Amino acid sequence: MKLGYYCASYSCGKINYLKVASNNRYDLKGEIGTEFNERCKHCGKHTKKHINRLHGEMNTTVLLIAVAIAIAGTIVLWNIGFIASPVTFGIPALAWYNERKKVSDFNKLMID
Numbered sequence: 001m002k003l004g005y006y007c008a009s010y011s012c013g014k015i016n017y018l019k020v021a022s023n024n025r026y027d028l029k030g031e032i033g034t035e036f037n038e039r040c041k042h043c044g045k046h047t048k049k050h051i052n053r054l055h056g057e058m059n060t061t062v063l064l065i066a067v068a069i070a071i072a073g074t075i076v077l078w079n080i081g082f083i084a085s086p087v088t089f090g091i092p093a094l095a096w097y098n099e100r101k102k103v104s105d106f107n108k109l110m111i112d
């Protein structure tokens, strides 16, 4: 999961992403505090916002890695005489499901 926020500058307004370890806003509060002050990667302007303004997005890198693992697993199985099993196809499906759940759980929970 990655956390995005929009730049406060009206002329910019582009999305930026924060790298954090937390999966929910309570942990995030402990990690970065109730407000964050970040520099926009597009225009350089500082944006100070409450962490409730951050929104979770699915990290497509995680999903691509899962797909790569599934393809590698399929090839390995093929070489030892098995055709692709539902397990190999299940890896990306499971990764996608986990990532989507993390994002929706994060976005549902707001702190006071």
Ligand SMILES: [Zn+2]
Residues within 6 Å of the ligand: 007, 008, 009, 012, 013, 014, 040, 041, 042, 043, 044, 045
């Ligand atoms: Zn900006």
